[in-house]
Amino acid sequence: MRIPKISLAVFGLCVAAVFISAGCQQANENQNTTATSSVTPPATQNLTLVSRPEKIEQMMKERGEQDQAKPTLRIISPAKNATINGSTVEVKLELTGDLKGYKPHKDPASGKGNHIHVILDNQPYEAYYELDQPFQLLNVSAGDHTLRVFPSRPWHESFKNDGAFQMVMFIVKGGGDEAKPTTTNSGEIMASPTKSAAKPESSKSETTGASPTPAREGKDFSAIAIATMGPIDLAKPLLTYSRPKGDYSGDDADPIMLDFWLLNVKLRDQGGDYRVRYTIDGQSGFLDKWEPIWLTGWTSGPHTVKLELIDKDGNVVENGGYNSTARDITVTKK
Ligand SMILES: [Cu+2]
Known part of the structure; x- marks a missing residue:
């Protein structure tokens, strides 16, 4: 199946990691990628990475x-x-x-x-x-x-x-x-x-x-x-989930920003081994840069967004359970 835009299913594949780490803003224009069927049924939601919104640039x-x-x-x-x-x-x-x-x-x-x-x-x-x-x-x-x-x-x-x-x-x-x-x-x-x-x-x-x-x-x-949850070890890598949270409607619902804080962590683009995995309604992608991303294409209704800190072996980094956090958000389109 050929798809014109990057779907969440594609984020789950390793190819996603390559262009996301290369800088999602520039790379996603011409990426036509073949999606294969996965365990998860096809999502009607087709999320696409977009650059920082113009209204934020203006602000x-x-x-x-x-x-x-x-x-x-x-x-x-x-x-x-x-x-x-x-x-x-x-x-x-x-x-x-x-x-x-x-x-x-x-x-x-x-x-x-x-x-x-x-x-x-x-x-x-x-x-x-x-x-x-x-x-x-x-x-x-x-x-x-x-x-x-x-x-x-x-x-x-x-x-x-x-x-x-x-x-x-x-x-x-x-x-x-x-x-x-x-x-x-x-x-x-x-x-x-x-x-x-x-x-x-x-x-x-x-x-x-x-x-x-x-x-x-x-x-x-x-x-x-x-x-x-256990105690946090202050010397260990720690991912703090920040956004998205709560209810999004109208202009705020498109695109929606993902943002997080990293302590004692170097992601791949800084020469480290760590990655941040985001999973939205069961479909995953990886982030190799510590910066926010904006995703467009959310459907109306409830969504679950999970952010996890992943080590070089692909496992969630243990630190009191804090490095894997899911939030429920609600999107209401115009
Ligand atoms: Cu805030």
Whole structure:
């Protein structure tokens, strides 16, 4: 079967690795590749790699130098290995480094702006926009936790310079009601109940502005995820899933960006052995460059996106279970 565009089925083949590693933006124009049948039934969805969207290129120009910034974060609270009594965890961050005008802030009119991605354990991130205002995690469950933070742009692409990413582990004594979700002080859900309870209704993510009710963001399989998670080894390779997450509609649904953070990892294009495997609705491809990709051609409805850090032997790199992360997203086409 001849197909004019790169399909997800093709991503699963080794040829995909060659042109993706060579730079997907340039290479995908003239690639006609023969797809063979696989175990998975043919997907009606035909995802194609596209270059950085023009509207983002335009935003970058308007932002001046700030996309060349090297923001560095420090987690002031919770302190490293802190023991917190009660279920409220205060998150305090200090942003320094070569900022070139980069400042987290949500524009009230557009609902967008620079922000920090804050990840509790291996849950989808929540956005922290105003660093001088409190950001609290409420109803955090008892036990060991990990907090990861890194600066992001209005279109959710992370800064990838040294020092941008920070992580601490902390312990909660006492803890909250495990039948209720962990939320931020503004009501966004950070983690679903670890004991079964009613699922909150899906709503808008911060992509589309302020949401009156907490966003679901695919956080309802956290009980399973937490059960299999171990401690992170800070010296070992670590992949942090960032995007996509939540609900996408209209212009935001085409294309959709995949983005992630790598710690202690060199991918192939930097002379390393590692690769990032992405699997969308069961169909896989490999990334050999640490940069976001944009995929177009999503069908309306729910999708599962998994990102995994893969070693030279093709295995997921073990680090507390954190190097294989799946998220449910929902796409609503116009
Ligand atoms: Cu974001």
